[in-house]
Amino acid sequence: DPYADDPVRHPALKVNSQRPFNAEPPPELLTENYxxxxxxxxxxxxxxxxxxKPETYRLHVVGPPGCQSLSLSLDDLYQFPKHEVxxxxxxxxxxRSEMTQFKEVKGLEWNAGAISTARWAGARLCDVLAKAGHQLRETEAHVCFEGLDSDPTGTAYGASIPLARAMDPEADVLLAYEMNxxxxxxxxxxxxxxxxxxxxxxxxxxxxxxxxVEPEExxxxxxxxxxxGFSPSVDWDTVDFDSAPSIQELPVQSAITEPKDGETVQSGEVTIKGYAWSGGGRAIVRVDVSLDGGLTWQVAELDGEEQRPRKAWAWRLWQLQAPVPAGKKELNIVCKAVDDSYNVQPDTVAPIWNLRGVLSNAWHRVHVRVTP
Ligand code: MTE
Ligand code: MO
Structure with a gap:
């Protein structure tokens, strides 16, 4: 069993798949801490x-002709200025599970917990690339990463980002060795x-x-x-993966973490909590919450660290305390966020449904009963 040596995990995690391991925290724990x-x-x-093994670990940095190749130990990485973000x-x-409810997709059934925030520290990728002699010349170039995890055929996990992002000191791309x-x-x-x-x-x-550093992704x-991402019209018979760009920056997102769907809340006052985040460093400027399925709205209070313009890398937590309208037996709670480009979330899944169930960012909806 190639998974026999996997680490022990926290029992509070909701497991979507055991081998390979995929799990998310329950919503109320997710927003307990920034x-x-x-x-x-x-x-x-x-x-x-x-x-x-940390003693024998080496990171191989391979450049195009004209650049140096480096083999860096952990100690070598610690010599670069330590950057924290x-x-x-x-x-x-x-x-994704909300897309599945609309129409079947291929993928793990994530609820709203496939998102988390940490304080990361490490060397900046641009400093390491500079050491190898890189300058930002070919803007069409890509920085490719390979993991040391591999399948039985020896194929490793891999991905890439554009060289321009990797070389931009303001983009804060890290080779991280610390988490919180x-x-x-x-x-x-x-x-x-x-x-x-x-x-x-x-x-x-x-x-x-x-x-x-490579000429291609x-x-x-x-x-x-x-x-x-693909049009809702694309299915597994017609999909052409070469026709769509790889996902890099993510769209604006928000979700309700409390109360939970199906819960019963007290009449009088209700407290609603959640998170909001947008990709590309775009800051969250507002979260709107509705108790009546989107007919009327109230503005939530944003908590957490104020984000720098164009470098809003972390989420905002938010909450709203609102009176429960007298006589209501149930509430259809909805949230939606706005980022500083005034991007908004779509109101339903239908227009953004795609066969892989990615980029699921429709208004988040929670239905609760009210005790009389
Ligand atoms: N890197 C390697 N080597 N192998 C992986 O399976 N999964 C990727 C990414 N990096 C992955 C990886 C995906 S799809 C995500 S969403 C994030 O890691 C998840 O990071 P986390 O497990 O620390 O939350
Ligand atoms: Mo992922």
Whole structure:
């Protein structure tokens, strides 16, 4: 069993798949803290978790002709200036189960918990690439990452990002060796992973073994044959993966974490909580909440760290305390967020449904009963 050596996990996690391990924290735990504690940070593995020895670990940095190749130990990485950033990581499949409810899709049944926030620390990718002699010349180039996790045929997890993002010091792309002040937990990429703020989780390659600058995107399955969006009209007979760009920056997202769907709440006053985040460093400027399915709206209070313009890498938590309208027996609670480009979430799943169930960011809806 290639999974026999996987680490022990926190019992509070809701497991979507055991081998490979995929799990999310329950919603009420997710927004208990602005920074998600490591043991309940959502986990998305495609393969068994490698067991890497820090003493013998090496990161191979391979450049195009004219550049140096580097083989870096952990100690070598510690010599680069240590950079720390709070970043929210979201899987492209977050909230996929809502797409499934509309129409069947292929993929893991994530609820709204395939998203978490941590304080990451490590070397900046641009500093490491500069050491190898890189300059931003070919803007068409890509930085490819390879994990040290692999399937029985020896194929490793891989992904890539555009070189321009990798070389931009303001983009804060990290080769991270710390998560919330601790060495990375095994499930989250020990000893080194990529963190690409504002970009889909799939590009944050864990157990990083190799970084290379290439003229083309990564040839990995997960770059070319997955993690792409399509029209609702496209099915598995007609899909052409080459016709769509790989997902990089994610669209604006929000969800309700309390109360939970199907719960019963007290009459009088109700407290509604959730998270909101947008890709590409776009800050959340507002979250609107409705108690009547979207007929009338109230503005929620935003908590958590104020985000810098164009570098809003982390989520905002939000809450609303509202009187329950007298005589109501049930509430249809809805939330939707607005980012600083005034991007909004679509009101239903139908127009954004796609065969892989990615980019699921329709208004989030929760139905609760009210005690008389
Ligand atoms: N890196 C490797 N090497 N192997 C993987 O399976 N999964 C990716 C990404 N990096 C993956 C990986 C996906 S799809 C996501 S959403 C994030 O890791 C999840 O990171 P987490 O498990 O730390 O939450
Ligand atoms: Mo993912």
């Amino acid at each position: 920074i998600t504690p490591n043991p309940i940070f959502f986990t998305r593995n495609h393969l068994p978790v490698p067991n890497l 709070t970043v929210t990581l979201q899987c492209a499949g977050n909230r 002040g601790q060495p990375l937990p095994r499930d989250h990429g020990f000893p080194v992973r990529v963190v690409v703020p504002g970009v889909v989780g799939a590009r944050h390659v864990k157990w990083l073994g190799k970084v290379s 990564s040839y990995s399955h997960w770059q070319r044959r997955d993690y792409k």
